[in-house]
Amino acid sequence: MSATGVEQALIRAGDLDMSVLLAGPPDGDLVVLVHGFPELGHSWRHQLTALGAAGYRCAAPDVRGTGGTQAAPRVEDYDAVALTGDVVALIGALGAERAVVIGHDTGADTAWRTAVMHPGRVRAVAGLSAPAVPRSPEAPLGLLRRFLGEDFHFVWFQEPGVAEAALCADVRRTITTREVWSPEWAQRHDEPPTPRFMTEEDLAIYVEAYERTGFTGGLNWYRNLDRNWEIAEQYAGTTIDQPALFITGSRDPVMRFAPPSAMDGYVTDLEVVVVEGAGHWVQQQRPDEVNVALLAFLARL
Secondary structure, three states, X not given: OOOOOEEXXXXXXXXXXXXXXXXXXXXXXXXXXXXXXXXXXXXXXXXXHHHHHOOOEEEEEOOOOOOOOOOOOOHHHHOHHHHHHHHHHHHHHOOOOOXXXXXXXXXXXXXXXXXXXXXXXXXXXXXXXXXXXXXXXXXXXXXXXXXXXXOOHHHHOOOOOHHHHHHHOOHHHHHHOOOXXXXXXXHOOOOOOOOOOOOHHHHHHHHHHHHHHOOHHHHHHHOOHHHHHHHXXXXXXXXXXXXXXXXXXXXXXXXXXXXXXXXXXXXXXXXXXXXXXXXXXXXXXXXXXXXXXXXXXXXXO
8 A cells, every 4th residue: 555545456346457556444334436537536635535535435437438437349248238337347346335436527427327327336426527417309420510619628539449549649749728629629749747646756657557548438438429328218207315415526528518507416415515716637737626615525424
């Protein structure tokens, strides 16, 4: 175990070898932290130490196809069934029946979906930056193309190989950019500085991992948008009734197309926390405020 109380382990979860950061006492209430794109379990470093010190057993995996976690060969191996199944398998592998599941960005989508698809395994749920969104009346890719255009990153990411080439051309730039990835972004060759919420050591962890694995694992989440919409049909009318928390930054651009109000009537026991001045990477940018909100939420359970 490191000086921070965080250890790394390779855990067999279902049919997957999963690289997981662990903190806190083994007999503490389990909290699973699911990262977004393009990130790693390391994105939760501040939460692992704070929640672990408070007595919770915390597990922050690299999601399938990223970091030290095994990849799967097909695009459909990254759909909601697979990703929520990984969370449930990890809960079982750690010897628990239920866990609090917390996610950020695409990991928030996985957290919300785990609460819907496996309600008996999710004691409570929290999403950062990405709210829970009820199933749309039509498949999402058509909506995104119509309202946000072909260059919107959810759409641009669809063609296998295209985004990979652009994002892998300069992994450091991909990780550090303050812009949303797009074809226009891919044509330029600027050198963004290291974000203020990262040390050079943090950045090196991300760069090494993604130079080794590429970005396909994370991109395949976006390539399952319509497939996940089809999967969600069997859960139409289901609400998220577990205690729930949503945390976002007041400057998070996701708020423009997916505001917290999207959860009205869908998440029935919800608290919303807006961190003033924070952007999309809220748990890294403003860890103290996020940790206070998470610990208060956990204490109420």
